[in-house]
Amino acid sequence: MKEDPIRKLSVDDFVKIMGEEPQSEGLHVFIPKDFTQIRVTYPYRSSGYKLIYVAKGVLKFTINLITYTLEKNESIGIIPKSVIQILEISDDLRIISINFSTKFIFDNYFNKAGIDTFGYLTYNNVPKLQFKKQEGKILKMLAKMLKFYNQQENSIYKKELIRNTFGVIIYNYAEIFKRAYPDLKIELSRQEELTARFWNILQENVKIERTVQFYADALNVTTGHLSKILKEVTGKTASQLIESAVIVEARLLLVDPKLSVAQIAEELQFPDQSIFGKYFKKHVGLSPSAYRRGNRK
Structure with missing residues (x-):
């Protein structure tokens, strides 16, 4: 296989490269006070998602050889594997x-509504968005909050x-996008489409089916192919x-004190309860009862 240049x-x-301290895994919020020098002059391939918003000034760059110019109150979303060069x-x-990984999305927003909301980030040629003045103010406030929470130890x-602050940002972004481009259809790759279908079936059957074979059969693929694609995405x-x-x-149910x-x-x-307890403790590190005690309201 030829190496990607x-x-x-x-x-x-x-x-x-930016000289910042790492934040949490899968998420980093850049709000640089001084961005007057281009530190990455060469084209590079991004491994994650980016939401870029210009609060002031002008940013000119290319995404997959297409030139974009962002000015005040304009924003754009960039998908993984895009080739970016700042001009x-x-x-x-x-x-x-706001930079985040695919894993971050699926760890935190694995329901159908969440996947639908992230649909606008599947376009290969993503259109830029114009934020209203108040929308820009709200984004700046939320981004500062997200960065603050993301730096806490x-x-x-x-x-x-x-999860909740990021969720508000992403739903606001989706709202603006769908208002600006109501007729733009979601473009999913085969892998992304299979992953979305898997999540939809999982949400319907998570309480009764825990075997990979069930989901592979429902999607008409082999278990090996399903796991390979899900691992990639x-x-x-x-x-x-x-x-x-x-x-x-299980965590959601344990919050309800009416359920034993x-x-x-x-x-x-x-x-039985014993097998459930062992399963829960293996993945959470606490017994169901201990988890419940620690999450009483």
């Missing part, structure tokens, strides 16, 4: 760049704060994704 830059690589920046440039609810195999979905369901652990085990189709 375009240099690949992960989020971590870009963080180092020009104004002296007064102020940008916000000892926050009890760090994951929840990040999400970073996890089919069995790992099924386990993650089961644990999320035995009832939850039955709801999730485990043979």
Whole structure:
């Protein structure tokens, strides 16, 4: 296989080049105060997603050889494997760049509504968006909040704060996008389409089916092919994704004080409470009862 001549830059690589401290895995929020020098002059291939918003000044760059110019209150989303090259920046440039991985999306937004919302980030030629003044102010506020939460080390609810703040940003972005381009159809690759179909079937059957074979049969593919594609798209195999979905369901049920652990085990189709307890502890590190005590409201 011929080696790709375009240099690949992960989020971590870009963080180092920009001289910033790493934040959390799979997510980094850039809000540089000084961005007057182009530190990456060569074209590079991005390994993750980017949402770029210009708060002030002008940014000129190419995505897959197509030239874009972003000015104040304009934004664009960039998908993984896109080839990017920064061409020009104004002296007064102020940008916000939210960088996140596919794994981050599927770890936090694995329901149908979430996948539908991220649909606008599947276009190969992504159109730029014009934000209204108030929308720009809201994005800047939310991005600062997200960066703050993403830098915390000892926050009890760090994951929840990040997931919810990021969710508000992404739903706002989707709202603006669909308002500007109501007739633009989602373009999914075969791998992305299979992954989305898998998630939809998983959401319907997570409480009753935990075998990879069931989902492979439903999608008319082999178990090996399904796991290979899911691993490429999400970073996890089919069995790992099924386990993650089961644990999320279990956590949601354990928050409800009206349900006993035995009832939850039955709801999730485990043979008995003991087997459910061992399964939960293996993946969470706590017994269901201990997890419930720690999450009482």
